[in-house]
Amino acid sequence: MTDSKTVLRYPQVQAEGLDDWRFFLMKLHARFSTRSFVKGLELVTRITEAAEEANHHPDVVLTYPQVDVDLQSHDVHGVTSRDIALARRISEIAAELGVEAAPREVSTLELALDVPAYAEVKPFWAAVLGYDDSAWPSEIMDRGGRNNTLWFQEAPGATGEVQQRFHLDIVVPREVAEERVRAAVAAGGTLVSEEAVPAYWVLADAHGNKVCVCTADGREPAGE
Known part of the structure:
Protein backbone atom coordinates (compact mmCIF):
# COMPACT_ATOMS: atom_id res chain seq x y z
CA MET A 1 0.00 0.00 0.00
CA VAL A 106 -14.84 21.43 -12.75
CA SER A 107 -12.06 23.91 -13.48
CA THR A 108 -9.47 26.03 -11.72
CA LEU A 109 -8.25 29.38 -12.99
CA GLU A 110 -4.65 30.32 -12.28
CA LEU A 111 -3.09 33.69 -13.04
CA ALA A 112 0.45 33.89 -14.37
CA LEU A 113 2.77 36.88 -14.47
CA ASP A 114 5.76 36.94 -16.82
CA VAL A 115 8.77 38.27 -14.93
CA PRO A 116 12.53 38.37 -15.53
CA ALA A 117 13.12 37.07 -11.98
CA TYR A 118 10.27 36.08 -9.68
CA ALA A 119 12.25 36.62 -6.47
CA GLU A 120 12.25 40.36 -7.20
CA VAL A 121 8.46 40.69 -7.09
CA LYS A 122 7.07 37.65 -5.25
CA PRO A 123 7.23 39.28 -1.76
CA PHE A 124 5.29 42.30 -3.07
CA TRP A 125 2.49 40.22 -4.52
CA ALA A 126 2.26 38.03 -1.43
CA ALA A 127 1.96 41.17 0.70
CA VAL A 128 -0.53 43.10 -1.43
CA LEU A 129 -2.82 40.08 -1.96
CA GLY A 130 -2.38 38.71 1.55
CA TYR A 131 -1.30 35.36 0.07
CA ASP A 132 0.84 32.53 1.40
CA ASP A 133 4.25 32.38 -0.31
CA SER A 134 5.66 29.34 1.48
CA ALA A 135 4.26 26.38 -0.49
CA TRP A 136 6.05 26.66 -3.84
CA PRO A 137 9.07 28.72 -4.95
CA SER A 138 7.38 30.49 -7.88
CA GLU A 139 3.76 30.53 -6.71
CA ILE A 140 1.61 32.22 -4.08
CA MET A 141 -1.82 31.07 -2.92
CA ASP A 142 -4.86 32.45 -1.14
CA ARG A 143 -4.72 31.31 2.48
CA GLY A 144 -8.47 30.71 2.50
CA GLY A 145 -8.52 28.81 -0.77
CA ARG A 146 -11.18 31.02 -2.37
CA ASN A 147 -9.20 33.28 -4.71
CA ASN A 148 -7.01 32.44 -7.69
CA THR A 149 -3.45 31.25 -7.36
CA LEU A 150 -0.80 33.56 -8.84
CA TRP A 151 2.38 32.07 -10.25
CA PHE A 152 5.41 33.67 -11.81
CA GLN A 153 6.74 32.54 -15.16
CA GLU A 154 10.33 33.51 -15.64
CA ALA A 155 10.65 35.27 -18.99
CA PRO A 156 14.03 36.94 -19.58
CA GLY A 157 12.49 39.19 -22.23
CA ALA A 158 9.94 40.68 -19.81
CA THR A 159 12.08 43.74 -19.15
CA GLY A 160 12.06 47.41 -20.05
CA GLU A 161 8.90 49.48 -20.19
CA VAL A 162 5.88 47.53 -19.00
CA GLN A 163 3.00 47.30 -21.46
CA GLN A 164 0.40 45.87 -19.16
CA ARG A 165 -2.89 44.80 -20.73
CA PHE A 166 -4.74 44.04 -17.49
CA HIS A 167 -4.09 44.29 -13.77
CA LEU A 168 -5.50 42.80 -10.59
CA ASP A 169 -7.97 44.40 -8.19
CA ILE A 170 -7.89 42.96 -4.69
CA VAL A 171 -11.00 43.98 -2.72
CA VAL A 172 -10.60 43.98 1.07
CA PRO A 173 -12.49 45.34 4.10
CA ARG A 174 -11.95 49.07 4.63
CA GLU A 175 -10.11 48.50 7.91
CA VAL A 176 -7.60 46.23 6.15
CA ALA A 177 -6.81 48.37 3.12
CA GLU A 178 -4.17 50.76 4.46
CA GLU A 179 -2.44 47.95 6.33
CA ARG A 180 -2.27 45.98 3.07
CA VAL A 181 -0.87 49.00 1.21
CA ARG A 182 1.85 49.53 3.82
CA ALA A 183 2.81 45.85 3.68
CA ALA A 184 3.05 45.94 -0.11
CA VAL A 185 5.28 49.02 -0.10
CA ALA A 186 7.49 47.49 2.60
CA ALA A 187 7.83 44.40 0.40
CA GLY A 188 9.35 46.39 -2.45
CA GLY A 189 6.32 47.97 -4.08
CA THR A 190 5.61 51.56 -5.10
CA LEU A 191 2.52 53.60 -4.28
CA VAL A 192 1.51 54.93 -7.70
CA SER A 193 -1.63 56.90 -6.83
CA GLU A 194 -3.86 57.79 -3.88
CA GLU A 195 -6.22 59.99 -5.92
CA ALA A 196 -9.15 57.61 -5.55
CA VAL A 197 -8.70 56.80 -1.85
CA PRO A 198 -10.64 55.36 -0.05
CA ALA A 199 -12.13 53.62 -3.10
CA TYR A 200 -8.74 52.27 -4.17
CA TRP A 201 -4.98 52.69 -4.00
CA VAL A 202 -2.84 52.01 -7.09
CA LEU A 203 0.45 50.19 -6.47
CA ALA A 204 3.13 48.64 -8.65
CA ASP A 205 5.73 45.94 -8.14
CA ALA A 206 9.43 46.40 -8.86
CA HIS A 207 8.84 45.68 -12.56
CA GLY A 208 5.98 48.16 -12.90
CA ASN A 209 3.07 45.70 -12.89
CA LYS A 210 0.09 47.45 -11.29
CA VAL A 211 -2.51 46.31 -8.78
CA CYS A 212 -5.31 48.16 -6.99
CA VAL A 213 -6.19 47.64 -3.34
CA CYS A 214 -9.94 48.37 -3.32
CA THR A 215 -12.69 48.86 -0.76
CA ALA A 216 -16.43 49.50 -1.01
CA ASP A 217 -15.95 52.92 0.56
CA GLY A 218 -16.42 55.61 -2.07
CA ARG A 219 -17.03 53.25 -4.99
CA GLU A 220 -20.16 53.71 -7.08
CA PRO A 221 -21.91 50.74 -8.71
CA ALA A 222 -21.02 50.19 -12.36
CA GLY A 223 -23.04 52.36 -14.68
CA GLU A 224 -23.73 55.09 -12.13
Whole structure:
Protein backbone atom coordinates (compact mmCIF):
# COMPACT_ATOMS: atom_id res chain seq x y z
CA MET A 1 0.00 0.00 0.00
CA THR A 2 1.19 3.53 -0.80
CA ASP A 3 2.43 5.49 2.18
CA SER A 4 -0.13 8.08 3.32
CA LYS A 5 2.37 10.89 2.80
CA THR A 6 3.50 9.84 -0.68
CA VAL A 7 2.35 12.36 -3.30
CA LEU A 8 0.64 10.63 -6.22
CA ARG A 9 1.14 11.63 -9.86
CA TYR A 10 -1.39 11.81 -12.65
CA PRO A 11 -1.07 8.20 -13.93
CA GLN A 12 -1.38 6.84 -10.40
CA VAL A 13 -4.52 8.87 -9.72
CA GLN A 14 -6.04 7.90 -13.07
CA ALA A 15 -5.47 4.24 -12.26
CA GLU A 16 -7.70 4.58 -9.19
CA GLY A 17 -10.82 4.90 -11.36
CA LEU A 18 -12.37 7.88 -9.56
CA ASP A 19 -15.05 8.61 -12.15
CA ASP A 20 -16.59 11.51 -10.19
CA TRP A 21 -13.27 13.30 -9.77
CA ARG A 22 -10.71 15.12 -11.88
CA PHE A 23 -7.06 15.64 -10.95
CA PHE A 24 -5.18 18.82 -11.77
CA LEU A 25 -2.95 21.34 -10.03
CA MET A 26 -2.12 18.81 -7.30
CA LYS A 27 -5.73 18.46 -6.13
CA LEU A 28 -8.75 16.24 -6.69
CA HIS A 29 -11.80 18.22 -7.81
CA ALA A 30 -15.47 17.21 -7.91
CA ARG A 31 -18.79 18.94 -8.45
CA PHE A 32 -22.06 17.40 -7.31
CA SER A 33 -25.31 18.68 -8.84
CA THR A 34 -27.61 18.76 -5.82
CA ARG A 35 -30.39 20.73 -7.58
CA SER A 36 -31.48 22.17 -4.24
CA PHE A 37 -29.86 23.97 -1.34
CA VAL A 38 -31.37 21.59 1.19
CA LYS A 39 -29.96 18.54 -0.60
CA GLY A 40 -26.61 20.34 -0.84
CA LEU A 41 -26.59 20.94 2.91
CA GLU A 42 -27.42 17.28 3.51
CA LEU A 43 -24.50 16.25 1.32
CA VAL A 44 -22.13 18.66 3.08
CA THR A 45 -23.25 17.35 6.48
CA ARG A 46 -22.53 13.78 5.42
CA ILE A 47 -19.14 14.80 3.98
CA THR A 48 -18.32 16.50 7.28
CA GLU A 49 -19.09 13.31 9.19
CA ALA A 50 -16.91 11.25 6.84
CA ALA A 51 -14.08 13.76 7.08
CA GLU A 52 -14.16 13.73 10.86
CA GLU A 53 -14.17 9.95 10.89
CA ALA A 54 -11.14 9.89 8.56
CA ASN A 55 -9.46 12.83 10.31
CA HIS A 56 -8.84 14.24 6.84
CA HIS A 57 -10.65 17.35 5.68
CA PRO A 58 -11.57 18.58 2.19
CA ASP A 59 -12.37 22.08 1.01
CA VAL A 60 -16.12 22.27 0.41
CA VAL A 61 -18.18 25.06 -1.16
CA LEU A 62 -21.98 24.91 -0.94
CA THR A 63 -23.90 27.01 -3.44
CA TYR A 64 -27.19 26.69 -5.26
CA PRO A 65 -27.51 24.23 -6.96
CA GLN A 66 -24.22 22.41 -6.41
CA VAL A 67 -21.48 21.40 -4.01
CA ASP A 68 -17.82 21.71 -5.03
CA VAL A 69 -15.22 19.60 -3.24
CA ASP A 70 -11.43 19.84 -3.45
CA LEU A 71 -9.18 17.25 -1.86
CA GLN A 72 -5.50 17.66 -1.08
CA SER A 73 -3.19 16.54 1.71
CA HIS A 74 -2.15 19.97 2.88
CA ASP A 75 0.88 18.73 4.79
CA VAL A 76 2.55 17.58 1.55
CA HIS A 77 0.77 19.92 -0.93
CA GLY A 78 -0.45 17.06 -3.08
CA VAL A 79 -2.82 14.12 -3.48
CA THR A 80 -2.12 11.04 -1.37
CA SER A 81 -3.85 7.77 -0.55
CA ARG A 82 -5.77 9.68 2.15
CA ASP A 83 -7.43 11.78 -0.54
CA ILE A 84 -8.18 8.75 -2.72
CA ALA A 85 -9.94 7.00 0.17
CA LEU A 86 -11.99 10.04 1.13
CA ALA A 87 -12.90 10.75 -2.50
CA ARG A 88 -14.30 7.25 -2.80
CA ARG A 89 -16.31 7.69 0.41
CA ILE A 90 -17.71 11.04 -0.75
CA SER A 91 -18.79 9.48 -4.06
CA GLU A 92 -20.52 6.71 -2.13
CA ILE A 93 -22.36 9.28 0.00
CA ALA A 94 -23.47 11.23 -3.08
CA ALA A 95 -24.79 8.03 -4.67
CA GLU A 96 -26.69 7.16 -1.49
CA LEU A 97 -28.35 10.59 -1.61
CA GLY A 98 -29.15 10.33 -5.31
CA VAL A 99 -26.81 13.20 -6.18
CA GLU A 100 -25.04 13.08 -9.53
CA ALA A 101 -21.47 14.18 -10.11
CA ALA A 102 -20.62 16.66 -12.89
CA PRO A 103 -16.89 16.09 -13.46
CA ARG A 104 -16.85 17.89 -16.83
CA GLU A 105 -17.81 21.14 -15.10
CA VAL A 106 -14.84 21.43 -12.75
CA SER A 107 -12.06 23.91 -13.48
CA THR A 108 -9.47 26.03 -11.72
CA LEU A 109 -8.25 29.38 -12.99
CA GLU A 110 -4.65 30.32 -12.28
CA LEU A 111 -3.09 33.69 -13.04
CA ALA A 112 0.45 33.89 -14.37
CA LEU A 113 2.77 36.88 -14.47
CA ASP A 114 5.76 36.94 -16.82
CA VAL A 115 8.77 38.27 -14.93
CA PRO A 116 12.53 38.37 -15.53
CA ALA A 117 13.12 37.07 -11.98
CA TYR A 118 10.27 36.08 -9.68
CA ALA A 119 12.25 36.62 -6.47
CA GLU A 120 12.25 40.36 -7.20
CA VAL A 121 8.46 40.69 -7.09
CA LYS A 122 7.07 37.65 -5.25
CA PRO A 123 7.23 39.28 -1.76
CA PHE A 124 5.29 42.30 -3.07
CA TRP A 125 2.49 40.22 -4.52
CA ALA A 126 2.26 38.03 -1.43
CA ALA A 127 1.96 41.17 0.70
CA VAL A 128 -0.53 43.10 -1.43
CA LEU A 129 -2.82 40.08 -1.96
CA GLY A 130 -2.38 38.71 1.55
CA TYR A 131 -1.30 35.36 0.07
CA ASP A 132 0.84 32.53 1.40
CA ASP A 133 4.25 32.38 -0.31
CA SER A 134 5.66 29.34 1.48
CA ALA A 135 4.26 26.38 -0.49
CA TRP A 136 6.05 26.66 -3.84
CA PRO A 137 9.07 28.72 -4.95
CA SER A 138 7.38 30.49 -7.88
CA GLU A 139 3.76 30.53 -6.71
CA ILE A 140 1.61 32.22 -4.08
CA MET A 141 -1.82 31.07 -2.92
CA ASP A 142 -4.86 32.45 -1.14
CA ARG A 143 -4.72 31.31 2.48
CA GLY A 144 -8.47 30.71 2.50
CA GLY A 145 -8.52 28.81 -0.77
CA ARG A 146 -11.18 31.02 -2.37
CA ASN A 147 -9.20 33.28 -4.71
CA ASN A 148 -7.01 32.44 -7.69
CA THR A 149 -3.45 31.25 -7.36
CA LEU A 150 -0.80 33.56 -8.84
CA TRP A 151 2.38 32.07 -10.25
CA PHE A 152 5.41 33.67 -11.81
CA GLN A 153 6.74 32.54 -15.16
CA GLU A 154 10.33 33.51 -15.64
CA ALA A 155 10.65 35.27 -18.99
CA PRO A 156 14.03 36.94 -19.58
CA GLY A 157 12.49 39.19 -22.23
CA ALA A 158 9.94 40.68 -19.81
CA THR A 159 12.08 43.74 -19.15
CA GLY A 160 12.06 47.41 -20.05
CA GLU A 161 8.90 49.48 -20.19
CA VAL A 162 5.88 47.53 -19.00
CA GLN A 163 3.00 47.30 -21.46
CA GLN A 164 0.40 45.87 -19.16
CA ARG A 165 -2.89 44.80 -20.73
CA PHE A 166 -4.74 44.04 -17.49
CA HIS A 167 -4.09 44.29 -13.77
CA LEU A 168 -5.50 42.80 -10.59
CA ASP A 169 -7.97 44.40 -8.19
CA ILE A 170 -7.89 42.96 -4.69
CA VAL A 171 -11.00 43.98 -2.72
CA VAL A 172 -10.60 43.98 1.07
CA PRO A 173 -12.49 45.34 4.10
CA ARG A 174 -11.95 49.07 4.63
CA GLU A 175 -10.11 48.50 7.91
CA VAL A 176 -7.60 46.23 6.15
CA ALA A 177 -6.81 48.37 3.12
CA GLU A 178 -4.17 50.76 4.46
CA GLU A 179 -2.44 47.95 6.33
CA ARG A 180 -2.27 45.98 3.07
CA VAL A 181 -0.87 49.00 1.21
CA ARG A 182 1.85 49.53 3.82
CA ALA A 183 2.81 45.85 3.68
CA ALA A 184 3.05 45.94 -0.11
CA VAL A 185 5.28 49.02 -0.10
CA ALA A 186 7.49 47.49 2.60
CA ALA A 187 7.83 44.40 0.40
CA GLY A 188 9.35 46.39 -2.45
CA GLY A 189 6.32 47.97 -4.08
CA THR A 190 5.61 51.56 -5.10
CA LEU A 191 2.52 53.60 -4.28
CA VAL A 192 1.51 54.93 -7.70
CA SER A 193 -1.63 56.90 -6.83
CA GLU A 194 -3.86 57.79 -3.88
CA GLU A 195 -6.22 59.99 -5.92
CA ALA A 196 -9.15 57.61 -5.55
CA VAL A 197 -8.70 56.80 -1.85
CA PRO A 198 -10.64 55.36 -0.05
CA ALA A 199 -12.13 53.62 -3.10
CA TYR A 200 -8.74 52.27 -4.17
CA TRP A 201 -4.98 52.69 -4.00
CA VAL A 202 -2.84 52.01 -7.09
CA LEU A 203 0.45 50.19 -6.47
CA ALA A 204 3.13 48.64 -8.65
CA ASP A 205 5.73 45.94 -8.14
CA ALA A 206 9.43 46.40 -8.86
CA HIS A 207 8.84 45.68 -12.56
CA GLY A 208 5.98 48.16 -12.90
CA ASN A 209 3.07 45.70 -12.89
CA LYS A 210 0.09 47.45 -11.29
CA VAL A 211 -2.51 46.31 -8.78
CA CYS A 212 -5.31 48.16 -6.99
CA VAL A 213 -6.19 47.64 -3.34
CA CYS A 214 -9.94 48.37 -3.32
CA THR A 215 -12.69 48.86 -0.76
CA ALA A 216 -16.43 49.50 -1.01
CA ASP A 217 -15.95 52.92 0.56
CA GLY A 218 -16.42 55.61 -2.07
CA ARG A 219 -17.03 53.25 -4.99
CA GLU A 220 -20.16 53.71 -7.08
CA PRO A 221 -21.91 50.74 -8.71
CA ALA A 222 -21.02 50.19 -12.36
CA GLY A 223 -23.04 52.36 -14.68
CA GLU A 224 -23.73 55.09 -12.13
